[in-house]
Amino acid sequence: MTMLPRAFFQRxxxxxxxxxxxxxxxxxxxxxxxxxxxxYTALGDEAAHTFARPSARAFVAAHQAGAAYVYFNYGMYWxxxxxxxxxxxDGFVLIRALQPTRGLPAMRxxxxxxxxxxxxxxKPPEALCSGPGKLTIALGIGGQHHGADLCxxxxxxxxxxxxxxxxxLSDVRIGITKSAHFPWRFLAAxxxxxxxxxxxxxxxx
DNA sequence: TCTTAGATGTGA
DNA sequence: CACATCTAAGAT
Numbered sequence: 609m610t611m612l613p614r615a616f617f618q619r620x621x622x623x624x625x626x627x628x629x630x631x632x633x634x635x636x637x638x639x640x641x642x643x644x645x646x647x648y649t650a651l652g653d654e655a656a657h658t659f660a661r662p663s664a665r666a667f668v669a670a671h672q673a674g675a676a677y678v679y680f681n682y683g684m685y686w687x688x689x690x691x692x693x694x695x696x697x698d699g700f701v702l703i704r705a706l707q708p709t710r711g712l713p714a715m716r717x718x719x720x721x722x723x724x725x726x727x728x729x730x731k732p733p734e735a736l737c738s739g740p741g742k743l744t745i746a747l748g749i750g751g752q753h754h755g756a757d758l759c760x761x762x763x764x765x766x767x768x769x770x771x772x773x774x775x776x777l778s779d780v781r782i783g784i785t786k787s788a789h790f791p792w793r794f795l796a797a798x799x800x801x802x803x804x805x806x807x808x809x810x811x812x813x
Numbered sequence: 814t815c816t817t818a819g820a821t822g823t824g825a
Numbered sequence: 826c827a828c829a830t831c832t833a834a835g836a837t
Binding site: 681 | 822823825
């Protein structure tokens with residue numbers, strides 16, 4: 609797999625979110641297969657930050673496709689997105705879960721020996737990156753990466769393409785109340801590293 | 814396997 | 826004041 613070029617992110621957010629499933633996220637000495645994503649679109653999506661936040665719209669205007677959009681949620685967790693821009697519609701892809709492939713000891717250390725999260729007991733590798741808040745802890749992603757260009761250094765980038773044999777599902781997004789019926793969550797089928805099992809609404813895609 | 818409370822910061 | 830979350834604990 610090679611580093612995904614900027615052109616990958618200059619397309620429809622749903623296409624990007626779907627195709628990122630099966631690609632690899634490389635983050636310094638750590639890496640993981642992307643097994644779960646969600647798409648957010650700049651138009652008609654009330655759950656997207658761009659809907660209600662002028663600061664998010666300013667971010668889209670000021671950055672290129674492939675920029676990291678990192679924000680702090682629930683007073684505790686950083687969430688990691690990539691900016692999609694320049695295609696039919698702008699938006700974001702939220703990276704929701706990884707199947708770790710490299711740097712597992714470092715991930716385990718950050719997740720389970722973290723002074724900021726005392727009392728969290730070690731869990732199996734399936735739980736290392738099985739959620740958007742968990743994977744930023746495991747990889748050490750934080751506010752310092754907000755705005756970073758992910759199309760420059762292979763050591764901090766997405767790599768692809770995905771195995772053409774991969775089977776994917778689309779399902780409703782998780783943890784939102786607005787525009788909640790859009791089937792814009794994308795999953796690797798039958799993968800134990802995802803954050804939550806597919807619902808009855810899931811379908812192959 | 815499920816539901817629950819509680820921890821916590823920020824943009825608008 | 827809602828929020829793109831997570832964990833341990835307790836009920837089923």
